[in-house]
Amino acid sequence: MGGCHSYTGTRKADTSTKRVQFSEVTGHKLKNNNTQAVPSLEEKPYLLQGYVSERIADMDVKTLSVLPDGLDKAEWMASNTIAFFKNINLFSSALSDFCTTRTCPTTRGPGDVTYCWTDEQGKKVKCSAPLYADYTMSYIQELLTDEEVFPTSASTAFPRGYVFLVQRIFLYLFRTLAHLYWVHFWDVVQMDMHPHLNTLFAHFVTFGREFHLLERSETAPLEDLIAALCWHHRF
Numbered sequence: 001m002g003g004c005h006s007y008t009g010t011r012k013a014d015t016s017t018k019r020v021q022f023s024e025v026t027g028h029k030l031k032n033n034n035t036q037a038v039p040s041l042e043e044k045p046y047l048l049q050g051y052v053s054e055r056i057a058d059m060d061v062k063t064l065s066v067l068p069d070g071l072d073k074a075e076w077m078a079s080n081t082i083a084f085f086k087n088i089n090l091f092s093s094a095l096s097d098f099c100t101t102r103t104c105p106t107t108r109g110p111g112d113v114t115y116c117w118t119d120e121q122g123k124k125v126k127c128s129a130p131l132y133a134d135y136t137m138s139y140i141q142e143l144l145t146d147e148e149v150f151p152t153s154a155s156t157a158f159p160r161g162y163v164f165l166v167q168r169i170f171l172y173l174f175r176t177l178a179h180l181y182w183v184h185f186w187d188v189v190q191m192d193m194h195p196h197l198n199t200l201f202a203h204f205v206t207f208g209r210e211f212h213l214l215e216r217s218e219t220a221p222l223e224d225l226i227a228a229l230c231w232h233h234r235f
């Protein structure tokens with residue numbers, strides 16, 4: 001399967017851009033010089049121009065996402081879903097020292113929403129972010145290695161309900177990224193991983209929208225980030 005893109009390659013750290021001062025921000029979000037904008041950016045450091053404009057390469061995420069001529073759509077979705085899972089899992093693991101039961105006793109996302117895990121009985125349960133990440137990654141891993149859902153043999157058809165399952169995977173992967181942006185963005189910056197995270201997130205959202213895998217209601221709390229990335233990276 002193709003579609004494996006890595007966002008964890010080496011990149012020279014430019015520490016001079018770290019901890020951009022809010023007073024220095026001249027991003028498009030501040031064009032109106034609205035006094036409400038600065039507190040908003042303090043809450044959302046990922047919108048600061050010095051960070052949101054960073055990426056690892058001049059990648060055209062739209063072109064990377066669209067179905068190439070001659071490829072099977074379900075197969076293309078499968079190979080990209082596996083690649084996104086691997087990369088997002090890697091980011092999540094890299095930040096595990098910062099995301100603990102003490103720092104994150106619940107799983108918070110943008111707008112301070114609390115994500116609940118839905119257990120096998122369909123009951124919503126609040127849990128710590130590391131536990132939520134464990135549930136998420138185990139659930140997805142199980143699906144991806146289930147031959148009946150993601151067949152590796154060309155002679156086996158993808159099952160009915162396949163797109164719904166891919167949508168579920170995208171929902172959980174989106175929440176994983178949303179938690180990182182909302183709670184751990186300074187940790188991401190400290191590790192100089194924000195250019196990679198921006199690139200991964202831009203590609204992930206673009207792909208999700210291309211194949212209708214992400215609900216607008218779910219992505220709404222990060223719509224400002226998506227718009228800013230779109231503006232800076234022209235996708």
Ligand SMILES: [Zn+2]
Binds near residue numbers: 104183
């Ligand atoms: Zn956390």
